[in-house]
Amino acid sequence: xxxxxxxxxxxxxxxxxxxxxxxxxxxxxxxxxxxxxxxxxxxxxxxxxxxxxxxxxxxxxxxxxxxxxxxxxxxxxxxxxxxxxxxxxxxxxxxxxxxxxxxxxxxxxxxxxxxxxxxxxxxxxxxxxxxxxxxxxxxxxxxxxxxxxxxxxxxxxxxxxxxxxxxxxxxxxxxxxxxxxxxxxxxxxxxxxxxxxxxxxxxxxxxxxxxxxxxxxxxxxxxxxxxxxxxxxxxxxxxxxxxxxxxxxxxxxxxxxxxxxxxxxxxxxxxxxxxxxxxxxxxxxxxxxxxxxxxxxxxxxxxxxxxxxxxxxxxxxxxxxxxxxxxxxxxxxxxxxxxxxxxxxxxxxxxxxxxxxxxxxxxxxxxxxxxxxxxxxxxxxxxxxxxxxxxxxxxxxxxxxxxxxxxxxxxxxxxxxxxxxxxxxxxxxxxxxxxxxxxxxxxxxxxxxxxxxxxxxxxxxxxxxxxxxxxxxxxxxxxxxxxxxxxxxxxxxxxxxxxxxxxxxxxxxxxxxxxxxxxxxxxxxxxxxxxxxxxxxxxxxxxxxxxxxxxxxxxxxxxxxxxxxxxxxxxxxxxxxxxxxxxxxxxxxxxxxxxxxxxxxxxxxxxxxxxxxxxxxxxxxxxxxxxxxxxxxxxxxxxxxxxxxxxxxxxxxxxxxxxxxxxxxxxxxxxxxxxxxxxxxxxxxxxxxxxxxxxxxxxxxxxxxxxxxxxxxxxx
Amino acid sequence: xxxxxxxxxxxxxxxxxxxxxxxxxxxxxxxxxxxxxxxxxxxxxxxxxxxxxxxxxxxxxxxxxxxxxxxxxxxxxxxxxxxxxxxxxxxxxxxxxxxxxxxxxxxxxxxxxxxxxxxxxxxxxxxxxxxxxxxxxxxxxxxxxxxxxxxxxxxxxxxxxxxxxxxxxxxxxxxxxxxxxxxxxxxxxxxxxxxxxxxxxxxxxxx
Numbered sequence: 001x002x003x004x005x006x007x008x009x010x011x012x013x014x015x016x017x018x019x020x021x022x023x024x025x026x027x028x029x030x031x032x033x034x035x036x037x038x039x040x041x042x043x044x045x046x047x048x049x050x051x052x053x054x055x056x057x058x059x060x061x062x063x064x065x066x067x068x069x070x071x072x073x074x075x076x077x078x079x080x081x082x083x084x085x086x087x088x089x090x091x092x093x094x095x096x097x098x099x100x101x102x103x104x105x106x107x108x109x110x111x112x113x114x115x116x117x118x119x120x121x122x123x124x125x126x127x128x129x130x131x132x133x134x135x136x137x138x139x140x141x142x143x144x145x146x147x148x149x150x151x152x153x154x155x156x157x158x159x160x161x162x163x164x165x166x167x168x169x170x171x172x173x174x175x176x177x178x179x180x181x182x183x184x185x186x187x188x189x190x191x192x193x194x195x196x197x198x199x200x201x202x203x204x205x206x207x208x209x210x211x212x213x214x215x216x217x218x219x220x221x222x223x224x225x226x227x228x229x230x231x232x233x234x235x236x237x238x239x240x241x242x243x244x245x246x247x248x249x250x251x252x253x254x255x256x257x258x259x260x261x262x263x264x265x266x267x268x269x270x271x272x273x274x275x276x277x278x279x280x281x282x283x284x285x286x287x288x289x290x291x292x293x294x295x296x297x298x299x300x301x302x303x304x305x306x307x308x309x310x311x312x313x314x315x316x317x318x319x320x321x322x323x324x325x326x327x328x329x330x331x332x333x334x335x336x337x338x339x340x341x342x343x344x345x346x347x348x349x350x351x352x353x354x355x356x357x358x359x360x361x362x363x364x365x366x367x368x369x370x371x372x373x374x375x376x377x378x379x380x381x382x383x384x385x386x387x388x389x390x391x392x393x394x395x396x397x398x399x400x401x402x403x404x405x406x407x408x409x410x411x412x413x414x415x416x417x418x419x420x421x422x423x424x425x426x427x428x429x430x431x432x433x434x435x436x437x438x439x440x441x442x443x444x445x446x447x448x449x450x451x452x453x454x455x456x457x458x459x460x461x462x463x464x465x466x467x468x469x470x471x472x473x474x475x476x477x478x479x480x481x482x483x484x485x486x487x488x489x490x491x492x493x494x495x496x497x498x499x500x501x502x503x504x505x506x507x508x509x510x511x512x513x514x515x516x517x518x519x520x521x522x523x524x525x526x527x528x529x530x531x532x533x534x535x536x537x538x539x540x541x542x543x544x545x546x547x548x549x550x551x552x553x554x555x556x557x558x559x560x561x562x563x564x565x566x567x568x569x570x571x572x573x574x575x576x577x578x579x580x581x582x583x584x585x586x587x588x589x590x591x592x593x594x595x596x597x598x599x600x601x602x603x604x605x606x607x608x609x610x611x612x613x614x615x616x617x618x619x620x621x622x623x624x625x626x627x628x629x630x631x632x633x634x635x636x637x638x639x640x641x642x643x644x645x646x647x648x649x650x651x652x653x654x655x656x657x658x659x660x661x662x663x664x665x666x667x668x669x670x671x672x673x674x675x676x677x678x679x680x681x682x683x684x685x686x687x688x689x690x691x692x693x694x695x696x697x698x699x700x701x702x703x704x705x706x707x708x709x710x711x712x713x714x715x716x
Numbered sequence: 717x718x719x720x721x722x723x724x725x726x727x728x729x730x731x732x733x734x735x736x737x738x739x740x741x742x743x744x745x746x747x748x749x750x751x752x753x754x755x756x757x758x759x760x761x762x763x764x765x766x767x768x769x770x771x772x773x774x775x776x777x778x779x780x781x782x783x784x785x786x787x788x789x790x791x792x793x794x795x796x797x798x799x800x801x802x803x804x805x806x807x808x809x810x811x812x813x814x815x816x817x818x819x820x821x822x823x824x825x826x827x828x829x830x831x832x833x834x835x836x837x838x839x840x841x842x843x844x845x846x847x848x849x850x851x852x853x854x855x856x857x858x859x860x861x862x863x864x865x866x867x868x869x870x871x872x873x874x875x876x877x878x879x880x881x882x883x884x885x886x887x888x889x890x891x892x893x894x895x896x897x898x899x900x901x902x903x904x905x906x907x908x909x910x911x912x913x914x915x916x917x918x919x920x921x922x923x
Binding site for chain 2: 023024026027028029030031032033034035036037039040042048102103104170171172173174219220221222223224254255443444445446605606609610612613614615616617640641642646647648649650652655
């Protein structure tokens with residue numbers, strides 16, 4: 001091949017499959033219960049693994065006796081995770097695990113394990129920084145411009161304290177895997193966001209060559225950033241399987257352990273002061289923030305969020321260590337927190353000077369990165385229009401004389417979402433069948449569907465003509481599905497491998513069409529001459545020219561050089577329209593409007609679904625979700641789904657998603673959407689509640705008790 | 717939450733009694749003692765594995781399980797009926813929903829031995845082969861699924877709901893499907909799917 005194919009996306013008007021709202025290709029499997037998740041697998045001779053976990057938030061294991069478990073009939077293997085001497089730093093930590101012929105026997109057996117602990121003092125709450133003592137680590141002060149002068153000279157100064165708690169990922173499929181270690185081979189069926197790298201990370205821990213570890217995952221029951229791995233339980237499961245003579249072991253966390261240890265989002269609290277002019281221009285920012293991400297601290301919301309070129313700033317952040325499970329990436333890490341803190345403070349500033357926050361936000365997005373200032377202004381206008389802001393917004397607290405007050409609030413978000421490193425192989429067989437292979441995973445975002453759409457578009461074939469293989473580690477390497485990077489990565493690698501394969505097919509078909517390969521195109525199941533479409537071969541006829549040799553071509557998306565196929569960086573504006581019952585404190589979402597910046601959208605139906613999902617998850621965090629820790633016992637009080645509340649079908653109001661599909665955005669190539677629309681919800685809902693009831697409810701979630709406390713002037 | 721005194725307003729005891737766990741725990745203890753004192757009835761099963769017969773999708777299925785095994789675990793761990801999922805495992809999320817004796821139930825909260833004698837409809841019985849039941853088809857049409865882990869339960873809950881409410885309004889759907897939870901946030905599609913499925917089923921053969 002002399003020429004490199006032109007990988008560029010076809011122009012908008014020429015696309016037949018990209019940009020169309022196809023139904024997800026694995027929809028029928030999932031909607032009929034036939035889709036098999038790793039937690040559904042029951043290979044022959046399966047053993048059930050169960051963990052014993054630590055009930056103390058801080059303790060030292062002084063002795064452990066597993067003989068009772070070992071003697072239990074049906075128990076095939078016991079593994080001690082935390083031997084005598086281990087210091088435990090949070091409740092729920094794994095102490096030992098048992099594999100038995102039934103789950104019931106395994107549960108009985110772990111209860112027979114005797115563990116003695118030396119219980120040590122713990123600290124599990126960080127909402128009051130004054131009590132954190134030595135557990136608080138200040139990051140030091142960072143100053144820009146002259147904040148003291150800005151505050152002295154300010155025409156108006158607003159201040160407030162805001163907090164957003166630790167929430168959990170609460171994946172419906174808990175963390176775990178089915179694993180079989182037989183001889184020198186390991187078969188592993190995980191629940192992971194990173195099929196490609198799973199074996200490589202596990203191999204050194206169990207001392208098995210990567211090549212001998214076979215990873216397979218068809219479906220994953222939720223990840224949201226908490227399931228990269230491999231995890232300690234993969235090693236434990238491997239050991240149990242080996243000890244049990246190579247029988248497969250299923251080890252998935254129970255719900256309580258999942259909630260306590262398998263992932264959460266760091267909290268964030270801040271005292272924020274804003275200095276500004278009466279025309280709405282912010283001139284100074286001062287924040288003292290603190291957060292916890294578990295025992296090792298962590299959680300550092302980037303403040304001020306988006307409007308980070310405010311000329312005069314003083315920032316002070318403190319990381320607090322608590323005896324609770326570690327944080328993990330949670331759908332746009334640190335961004336929800338930063339958005340909530342920043343937008344709340346900005347809205348309070350608007351209220352202080354008696355201005356419409358729409359104008360204050362519009363003015364101050366001037367401090368956003370230059371490339372996106374105009375996008376935010378466009379989006380503010382668009383969102384205001386859809387939400388009927390002009391008609392429905394009122395100055396803070398003027399929500400009518402009735403018991404139920406209505407209010408509107410704003411929030412903003414930003415994210416990257418450029419494509420990750422990805423390789424794809426497209427194989428065209430002499431009988432015309434096509435196989436596309438990538439070692440990726442479909443988190444439910446529609447990855448399978450968009451890969452097939454890109455291949456079908458590129459090869460001029462219908463969707464059904466493409467066979468797809470994903471989810472195993474013997475396929476061309478992809479990357480972890482995190483950071484909204486998958487869609488950009490897999491669509492670009494698929495585009496390239498399919499263009500490369502097609503170029504080979506053109507070479508084979510060109511002589512029969514009496515043309516040069518570069519004169520050919522693939523359209524509607526035919527290979528034809530571009531300027532003379534009557535000269536054409538059917539796809540099958542063209543593929544027969546291959547004789548007995550298939551075409552198998554690779555394509556790679558290089559993260560650093562996406563060649564215009566994908567890009568990074570999106571903005572978003574969201575508006576919550578809420579009603580608050582001032583007698584019960586109940587907050588109800590009436591309408592929720594999201595204007596979402598996007599690049600080229602491969603499937604608008606799936607893109608919209610992802611946005612809805614992100615917003616609904618956000619509404620859960622804004623109204624209901626919170627990890628409640630008990631100071632006395634050091635345990636999580638709500639490690640379940642009854643008191644750790646997710647939003648239900650009747651809690652979300654009407655959601656309106658406006659995907660900003662315009663030619664100037666389309667030109668940017670593909671951008672990931674998994675995280676961007678999940679960022680601004682707490683901010684928008686919190687601001688809407690303040691707008692409705694006239695006072696700030698400082699802490700998320702906006703539960704009735706907090707709303708009532710704020711109304712009564714109590715510190716919520 | 718600044719002084720010790722403030723915490724009295726939200727003590728663990730208050731929290732637990734407020735949510736009803738305290739009463740439940742005491743009750744369980746009493747029941748255990750009473751059970752220990754009472755003579756065993758003649759038809760007692762267990763505590764070891766006991767053979768039982770479940771009627772699943774109209775067919776008798778024999779399985780030997782301990783009496784404490786839930787219907788959900790019997791299906792998933794003993795029978796390879798894995799459409800119903802275990803997510804909360806405590807009768808909240810509905811991922812394990814099946815229809816038993818015409819009633820929508822959480823199979824994680826029904827003991828398998830208690831499920832004998834009633835027809836248990838599971839998602840596996842809704843349609844044969846590659847066919848789709850109208851509810852499943854409507855879920856596909858409206859993209860009412862993402863990761864899909866809650867989807868089987870939602871489909872069964874929707875089927876049970878439509879069986880009882882053949883002409884639902886949107887408001888009915890929002891209330892009627894409130895017993896199931898989705899973490900990916902697919903409710904917008906589910907609302908539309910249930911309305912469409914109700915229409916489909918009324919018009920046709922699958923009602």
